Amino acid sequence: xxxxxxxxxxGSFLTPTNADPAAVVGLARHAEDVGLDLVTFQDHxxxxxxxxxxxxxSYVAAVTERVxxxxxxxxxxxxxxxxxxxxxxxxxxxxxxxxxxxxxxGAFWDAIEAMGGTRLTPGQAVAALEEGIxxxxxxxxxxxxxxxxxxxxxxxxxxxxRGPAPxxxxxxxxxxxxxxxxxxxxxxxDGWLPSLGYLGSLDALAAGNAVIDEAAVGAGRRPxxxxxxxxxxxxxxxxxxxxxxGSPAQWAEQLAxxxxxxxxxxxxxxxxxxxxxxxxxxxxxxxxxxxVAAGRG
Amino acid sequence: MSGDLGxxxxxxxxxxxxxxxxxxxxxxxxxxxxxxxxxxxxxxxPWTVLTWVAARTERITVVAxxxxxxxxxxxxxxxxxxxxxxxxxxxxxxxxAGSRDxxxxxxxxxxxxxxxxxxxxxxxxxxRGAERGPAPTQGVxxxxxxxxxxxxxxxxxxxxxxxxxxxxxxxPTATLDGAARAAGRDPREVRRLVVVPASGEDPVEDLARxxxxxxxxxxxxxxxxxxxxxxxxxxxxxALRDRVARRRAAAGTATGPVVTRHRRERRRSGIDYDAxxxxxxxxxxxxxxxxxxxxxxxxxxxxxxxxxxxxAVEAAEALAWAGTQDxxxxxxxxxxxxxxxxxxxxxxxxxxxxxxxIEVLDEGERLVRVGxxxxxxxVADALAPLGWAVTSGDSGGVGVGGLATAGGxxxxxxxxxxxxxxxxxxxxxxxxxxxxxxxxxxxxxLFWALRGAGANVGVVTSLDLxxxxxxxxxxxRxxxxxxxPAGLLRRWGAAVEAAPRDLTSFLLTGAQRRxxxxxxxxxxxxxxxxxDVIVDRLQPLADVAPLLAQDVRLATYPEVxxxxxxxxxxxxxxxxxxxxxxxxxxxxxxAAAALLRGGxxxxxxxxxxxxxxxxxxxxxxAYAHRAAGFSVLGIxxxxxxxxxxWDRLHAHARGLYLSFETDPRPERLQDAFPPATLARLRDxxxxxxxxxxxxxxxxxx
Numbered sequence: 001x002x003x004x005x006x007x008x009x010x011g012s013f014l015t016p017t018n019a020d021p022a023a024v025v026g027l028a029r030h031a032e033d034v035g036l037d038l039v040t041f042q043d044h045x046x047x048x049x050x051x052x053x054x055x056x057x058s059y060v061a062a063v064t065e066r067v068x069x070x071x072x073x074x075x076x077x078x079x080x081x082x083x084x085x086x087x088x089x090x091x092x093x094x095x096x097x098x099x100x101x102x103x104x105x106g107a108f109w110d111a112i113e114a115m116g117g118t119r120l121t122p123g124q125a126v127a128a129l130e131e132g133i134x135x136x137x138x139x140x141x142x143x144x145x146x147x148x149x150x151x152x153x154x155x156x157x158x159x160x161x162r163g164p165a166p167x168x169x170x171x172x173x174x175x176x177x178x179x180x181x182x183x184x185x186x187x188x189x190d191g192w193l194p195s196l197g198y199l200g201s202l203d204a205l206a207a208g209n210a211v212i213d214e215a216a217v218g219a220g221r222r223p224x225x226x227x228x229x230x231x232x233x234x235x236x237x238x239x240x241x242x243x244x245x246g247s248p249a250q251w252a253e254q255l256a257x258x259x260x261x262x263x264x265x266x267x268x269x270x271x272x273x274x275x276x277x278x279x280x281x282x283x284x285x286x287x288x289x290x291x292v293a294a295g296r297g
Numbered sequence: 298m299s300g301d302l303g304x305x306x307x308x309x310x311x312x313x314x315x316x317x318x319x320x321x322x323x324x325x326x327x328x329x330x331x332x333x334x335x336x337x338x339x340x341x342x343p344w345t346v347l348t349w350v351a352a353r354t355e356r357i358t359v360v361a362x363x364x365x366x367x368x369x370x371x372x373x374x375x376x377x378x379x380x381x382x383x384x385x386x387x388x389x390x391x392x393x394a395g396s397r398d399x400x401x402x403x404x405x406x407x408x409x410x411x412x413x414x415x416x417x418x419x420x421x422x423x424x425r426g427a428e429r430g431p432a433p434t435q436g437v438x439x440x441x442x443x444x445x446x447x448x449x450x451x452x453x454x455x456x457x458x459x460x461x462x463x464x465x466x467x468x469p470t471a472t473l474d475g476a477a478r479a480a481g482r483d484p485r486e487v488r489r490l491v492v493v494p495a496s497g498e499d500p501v502e503d504l505a506r507x508x509x510x511x512x513x514x515x516x517x518x519x520x521x522x523x524x525x526x527x528x529x530x531x532x533x534x535x536a537l538r539d540r541v542a543r544r545r546a547a548a549g550t551a552t553g554p555v556v557t558r559h560r561r562e563r564r565r566s567g568i569d570y571d572a573x574x575x576x577x578x579x580x581x582x583x584x585x586x587x588x589x590x591x592x593x594x595x596x597x598x599x600x601x602x603x604x605x606x607x608x609a610v611e612a613a614e615a616l617a618w619a620g621t622q623d624x625x626x627x628x629x630x631x632x633x634x635x636x637x638x639x640x641x642x643x644x645x646x647x648x649x650x651x652x653x654x655i656e657v658l659d660e661g662e663r664l665v666r667v668g669x670x671x672x673x674x675x676v677a678d679a680l681a682p683l684g685w686a687v688t689s690g691d692s693g694g695v696g697v698g699g700l701a702t703a704g705g706x707x708x709x710x711x712x713x714x715x716x717x718x719x720x721x722x723x724x725x726x727x728x729x730x731x732x733x734x735x736x737x738x739x740x741x742x743l744f745w746a747l748r749g750a751g752a753n754v755g756v757v758t759s760l761d762l763x764x765x766x767x768x769x770x771x772x773x774r775x776x777x778x779x780x781x782p783a784g785l786l787r788r789w790g791a792a793v794e795a796a797p798r799d800l801t802s803f804l805l806t807g808a809q810r811r812x813x814x815x816x817x818x819x820x821x822x823x824x825x826x827x828x829d830v831i832v833d834r835l836q837p838l839a840d841v842a843p844l845l846a847q848d849v850r851l852a853t854y855p856e857v858x859x860x861x862x863x864x865x866x867x868x869x870x871x872x873x874x875x876x877x878x879x880x881x882x883x884x885x886x887x888a889a890a891a892l893l894r895g896g897x898x899x900x901x902x903x904x905x906x907x908x909x910x911x912x913x914x915x916x917x918x919a920y921a922h923r924a925a926g927f928s929v930l931g932i933x934x935x936x937x938x939x940x941x942x943w944d945r946l947h948a949h950a951r952g953l954y955l956s957f958e959t960d961p962r963p964e965r966l967q968d969a970f971p972p973a974t975l976a977r978l979r980d981x982x983x984x985x986x987x988x989x990x991x992x993x994x995x996x997x998x
Contacts, residue, residue, distance in 0.1 A: 018431050019864070021381045045371045048406075048430040052371065052378040058345050059382045062352030080367045087342040093317040094341075094349050114414065114426040115370040116402070164340060 002209055004224040006265035008292060010285045011038030012277055013072055013231055013270040016051040024051065028060045030274050032067035034281040039064075040072035040102065040268055043079070046111035054079070054087060061095040069095070072231065072268065073102035073175040073193060077117040077125070081132035081155050085139040089166040097168030101136070102193055104175040105129040120154075126180045128154035133172060133188045140165050173229055182208050185226060186215025191266070195231035202243075205230070205262040229266035230258070236279050248283035255284070256291035302485050303552040304514035306541050308534050309334030310526055311362075311492055311519040314341060324350040326523060328357040330530035334388075336492070336517050338362035344375060351383040358386045363442035363456055365393035369402035369422040377407065377433045385435030390456050392442040395421030400439060400451055407432040409588040410563070410599075436585035440490060445469040449476025454488035454515075461493050461503035468511040485555045489513040495520035501533050505540045559583045565601030565643040567624045574614045578605040578651070589864035590648060591640060593632035594694070595871040598640025600627065607651045609724055609732045609758040616756055617730030619645045620990035627993055628756050630669045631696015632865050635873050635957050637752055637994035639699070649698055652758050655679040663764040664721065669698025669757050674860025686767035686854040688713045691803060691820075691904070694861020701760050702751020703956040704920050706928050708822040708857055709765065711801045711908025717748035717920060718913055719762045725755040728990035732758075746981040749919030750955075750970065752994035753978065754985045771823035771831030772852035778843040779806055779817040783883075783890035786903070788841035789819060790881025794926060798908040799824040800834045808896040816845060822857060872933045874943040875957035876950035877906070877925035888946035889929070897938050898931035921974040922952040930957045955995050969995055 012031040016024055028039045039060060043053035053071050061069050069091075074084065084101075092099040105125040106112055113119045120128060131151045138148040139162055147159040173191035176182050177198055185192045192212055199205065205228075213223040234244025234251065244251055258264050267288075269280045310327040312335065314320035320341060327335050335350065335357050337343040343361035351359050366372035372389070379387045391399050398419030405415040406429055414426040438453035448455035449472060459467040468491065474484040489512050493500070507513040516537075518529050545552060560583035564570055573579055580587050580603040590605075592598045601624065606612035619626050625644030632639050640646055652668035655676055663685055667676055674693020680686055688709035690700050702723075705716020713719065722736035725743060735744040735755075746754045779785050786804070793802050801824075806817035819838050823831045828851065835849060878885050881903070892898060907926040915921040929946070933939030940960065947953075953968040970978055978997050982989075989998045 018378060018381055021378070025382065045368075045374055046427065048374070048428045051381065052375040054345070055348050055375045055378040055382065058348035059352045059379070062349045078368050078371050083342070083367050087345045090317075090341040090345040091349070094320065094345070114424060114428070116368050116422055116424045116427075 002206075002213070002223070002263045003260050003296065004226075004228065004263040004265065005296070006224070006227050006263075008259070008289055009037045009229075009266040010281060010288075011040055011068075011266065011268040012036050012280075013040050013042070013268045015272050016041045016053060016056050017049060018051045019049070021051060024056065025060055025063060027272060027274065027277070028067070029064060031277055031281070032064045034278040035285065036067060036277070036281045038068045038070065038100075038266070038268065040070045043071045043074045043104075044108070044111075045075055045078045046108065046115045057099070058091055061091055061098060066098075068098045068100060070100040070173065071102040073104035073173070075106050075112070076103055076129055076132050077106040077112045077120065078115055081135040082139060082157060082160065085136040086164065088136075088170065089140060089164045092166035092168060092170055093164060095167075097166070099166070100171045100173060102173045102175065103129060103132065105181065122178075123180065124154065126184055127152065129174070129181075130184055130188060131155040136172070139163070140170070171227070173227070176208075179211055182211040183215040186212040186221070187219040189226060191227035191229050193229040193231070195270075197231070197233065202258060202262065205258070205264065209262060227266060228262065228264045229268065230264045231268045231270055233270040236276060248279050249287055251280075251284045252287035252291055255288050256295060259288075259292050260295045300512065301509045301545065301548070301550050302489070302512035302514065303545065303550045304485070304488050305552070306508060306538055307333040307515045308530070309336055309490075309515060309517035311336040311338060311517050313339035313521065314346060315339065317341070320346045321350065321353060323523075324354055324357065326526065328354050330527060331534065332357060332530060334358045334360060334515060334517065336360055336362060347387075348379055351379060351386055356386075358388060360388040360390055360440070363390035363392035363440065365391065365395040365421070366399055369395070369399040370406055370424050370427050372399070373403040373406040374431075376403070376437055377431050380433035380435055380437055381431070385433075387433075388438050388440065390440040390442060392444075392456075395419070396441050396444060397447055397451075398422035400441065400447070403439065405429070410582060430588070432585060432588050434586050434589065438488070445472040446476045449473040449482075449484075449487055450480040452487065454490055456490045456492075458492045459507070461496070461500045461507070462498070464491065464493070464503065464507055465511050468507065468513060470511055480558070482558045483555055486557045488515065490515035490517065492517040492519050495522065495525045495529065499533070501536045501540065504533070504537050505544070508537075508541050509544055557583070565624075567643065568601045568622055568645065570602070572618070573602070573604075574618050577611055577615055578607060579603065580605065590646070592865050592867045593629065593634070593640045594865045595633070595635060595867045596638070596640050597868040598646075599642045600640055600646045601643045603646045603648050605648050605651055609652070609726060612647070612649065612652070612756060612758050613726040613730050613732050615647055616726050616728060616990070619647060620728050620988060625993060626990065628752065628991070629696070630698030631672050631694065633692070633695040634699050634994070635871055635959050636955050637699060641993070647756065649696075649756070649758065654759070657683070658761060663766070664761055665764055666759055666761050667697050668759050669696070671697045672860060673697060673700065674855065674858050677855040677858050678860060680764055681853055681855050683764075684766055684768050685764035687716065687719050687762050687764050689716055689858060691858070692861060693855070693858035697760065698757050699752075700956070701762070702747050702749075702757055704749060704954055706904045706906055706954065708801055708854075709767070709824060710904065710906055710910055711798045712824045713765050714909040714913065715920060717918055718909070719764070720748055720760055721763050722761040723747055723757045724759045725757050727755050728986045728988060742981045743985055745917075746919050746978055746985075749921070750978050750995070750997065753982050753991055753997050755991070767824065767854055769826045769851050769853065770857070771821075771825065771828070771834070771849070772857055773819075773821045773823070773831070773835045773838075773849040774847065775819040775821075775835070775839050775844060776846040777817050777819055777841065778845055779809075779815040781842070782806070782815065782817070782893050783886040785817060785842045786881045786886040786889055787883065789838065790886075790927065792837040792841055793905045794880065794907065796834060796837065801908075802838060802905050804903045805901070806893065807899040807901045808893065817842075826851075871959055872936045872939055873957055873959045874931050874933075874939060874947070875953040875955070876929045876943075876947045877922045877952045877954055878927050878929060878950050879924060880926055882949075884949045885946065888949060892931065892942045892946060895942055897942050898933045900930075900932040902930045904928045904930075915971075916973065919970070919974055919978055921971050925951050928954050928957070930954075936960075966995060966997065970997065
């Protein structure tokens with residue numbers, strides 16, 4: 001049992017298809033209207049059928065009032081961290097502190113290279129992500145008076161002017177699956193954001209948590225400094241014994257068990273169906289919060 | 298070219314917002330004051346700020362200060378995305394050592410018509426096989442600052458910074474003109490933008506000289522002072538516009554659009570582009586938005602010109618002119634057609650998509666007027682609140698005009714008849730350029746031909762349709778075991794024929810996946826509200842084979858014909874065959890089963906007809922096969938495989954439904970129209986389209 005005690009956040013994971021941009025923006029507003037806390041978008045800049053994630057996030061932030069916005073997750077090889085840091089801080093300032101930063105090391109290297117990015121080995125990609133996080137946090141730190149010198153082989157700043165700082169203490173959530181990335185999450189990140197589909201099973205959550213917790217403690221942090229997020233998908237329908245294939249009440253029970261058991265406190269639903277999004281917000285959410293509150297006693 | 302280039306004069310404001318509140322306030326102020334362009338610079342990330350601004354303003358165009366984007370390919374996608382999100386209103390300005398590479402990358406990624414992935418081996422920006430697209434829909438000008446030779450050669454405009462007094466010498470007119478000409482461009486293709494500091498002096502005289510003597514057309518005032526921005530907009534701008542307008546009128550300066558090199562190079566032979574009727578909206582292969590218009594639902598296309606009339610009168614002008622061009626001519630309403638070539642390669646497409654109005658003419662008669670370019674899903678949406686519906690096809694994305702002039706075998710076929718049976722009158726554009734109204738009493742022969750063979754005799758721009766009262770309906774989807782396909786078809790056919798007319802059912806199956814049980818889906822609409830009656834109607838269908846799954850519910854018509862939007866991206870040519878059969882008897886069922894077993898048709902659909910369809914006399918409309926009980930459609934991937942197998946099925950057919958037929962063999966015309974119908978149709982064709990302008994969809998002439 002590892003519950004880190006974070007408050008629950010429910011979010012939506014929308015496909016940023018560019019064929020009908022108004023539909024994507026409409027779904028984001030719908031997610032806000034039905035009461036979700038967070039709207040996220042995948043970031044695959046090499047995919048010509050998708051809207052540019054950063055542009056879409058900025059646009060959605062401008063036409064919403066309350067909901068938080070993040071990428072799920074940014075493709076760091078095509079989003080130079082110094083630029084991303086300033087863009088994220090700017091949007092956080094514009095939106096009144098509603099932006100969080102989802103980061104990934106990159107996976108589809110042929111496509112990344114085709115777009116002008118540099119192909120990295122898995123090990124280099126992890127190192128680049130770590131340098132990227134240092135660059136981003138350094139640029140945001142306007143309390144430091146000196147110019148910023150940080151980074152390494154992949155992202156290097158030598159005397160950069162700092163700022164702007166975000167409006168709020170922006171979280172850095174990292175999409176990670178393998179041990180090297182998980183250890184980086186434990187050392188440096190504010191959140192772990194895997195997809196259940198890629199993890200394969202709930203057991204993998206326990207294994208990942210253990211690696212992150214150990215790395216966090218090793219770096220002088222506490223395990224609860226790292227929020228545990230999870231992208232999930234499923235179907236609403238008649239009750240069944242399968243995970244997230246049943247009634248909203250059943251979803252709530254299953255997710256509450258994951259929170260109590262594995263400490264996941266943010267569930268992000270991969271769905272572009274307005275009815276599913278509404279059920280998730282209005283029926284799963286309240287029941288889940290009640291169950292978790294009761295379980296935490 | 299020194300002197301005035303005749304471009305429309307635009308005024309901009311450059312802002313460097315220090316914080317979020319200032320950014321939005323500055324943008325709103327600029328928009329309210331009538332500025333055309335907002336240039337965003339400063340500490341906050343300009344792209345983020347201008348996206349935010351675009352989302353919260355209505356009219357003003359936004360551009361980030363000239364920059365060298367960190368990843369040019371990502372910048373291309375970002376700009377195209379904002380163009381789509383904000384409906385245009387975005388521009389791109391490049392500068393620095395990488396601007397040549399960045400320009401090549403951005404232009405290359407936006408060129409959806411080019412074949413193969415993009416490779417740009419630049420020293421500053423390199424892409425190595427990136428997928429192209431999307432293109433901005435509105436055309437995004439790319440400015441280049443700091444390199445007038447590059448701007449003249451390749452960009453849409455040159456961006457500079459001058460002081461109004463004496464600024465003439467700072468505009469590199471000779472370099473711009475020389476580079477443009479050397480690259481085969483008209484110097485007028487390259488617009489000129491200057492950023493000017495605000496000063497205490499009245500700038501109108503100096504700015505007018507920049508426009509009239511140095512070809513500048515966008516003037517951006519650089520000031521953080523809201524009061525100066527207001528004074529410039531309220532005092533200087535009107536005086537400047539007035540002075541420029543008067544001077545242009547006096548000098549007779551050409552101010553029309555320029556045929557750019559890009560546009561010219563993509564034109565096709567055989568089309569006299571210069572003779573297109575003035576005022577008509579056209580989209581050429583070199584124009585933004587072409588990628589969304591070139592293809593249809595089922596066909597890839599590369600027309601040389603798309604004409605998009607905004608009224609029947611314009612459609613008439615367009616058709617009359619298109620008839621003088623010796624290239625293929627496609628008529629498009631929604632672009633779903635199988636038989637009609639509503640796109641082509643190098644020809645003209647008359648696209649009726651802008652004629653999409655839906656208006657109620659008479660509540661008592663439930664009479665509605667619908668533009669030919671509307672989609673049936675939109676019609677269903679518009680009529681549902683009134684408790685009305687017009688039977689259409691099985692998909693909401695289908696356009697009104699094509700379906701309502703060919704037949705229209707939809708979800709209320711047995712209860713309401715064909716879509717053409719709901720047509721009371723039509724506004725028709727004739728190849729001679731006239732616009733006429735056809736009804737039972739006006740051009741009755743034309744009205745007869747329009748209902749079943751409309752594509753032969755005219756271009757319908759709107760239809761007056763009699764809607765039926767339709768409220769809550771029953772909707773069912775049954776998944777049935779199809780391991781005995783012939784038996785399944787026979788029993789389903791018999792059950793449908795035995796059912797009351799309030800039931801209409803479609804059956805869908807196709808080549809089965811290896812190792813999986815063969816299944817068929819039976820869909821049915823029951824035009825009653827009572828759930829018990831609905832279940833009674835569906836039960837006989839569920840009994841024709843083992844039932845594997847079912848979904849039965851109360852629905853509305855718009856839920857059944859879901860509106861399909863978005864541009865089409867068909868590729869290649871569809872291969873489909875159609876047969877109209879009276880009954881699904883043993884011969885038909887056996888031939889169909891053989892076809893299915895052969896794995897030739899991944900999509901095999903049968904729609905019930907009969908009922909109200911058969912109430913209309915065969916000679917009453919050009920759709921003559923009223924006695925047919927079923928419309929059978931097969932889509933294949935190979936014509937040489939589909940045709941022989943289908944011919945064996947078709948031997949038992951009464952005829953075919955032309956909207957689903959793609960077989961080019963001449964005997965198909967006799968299948969579509971029985972002899973008496975064909976003879977009358979040829980007579981009508983001779984009178985209304987004597988020159989055979991309409992020849993790309995089952996021509997009878």
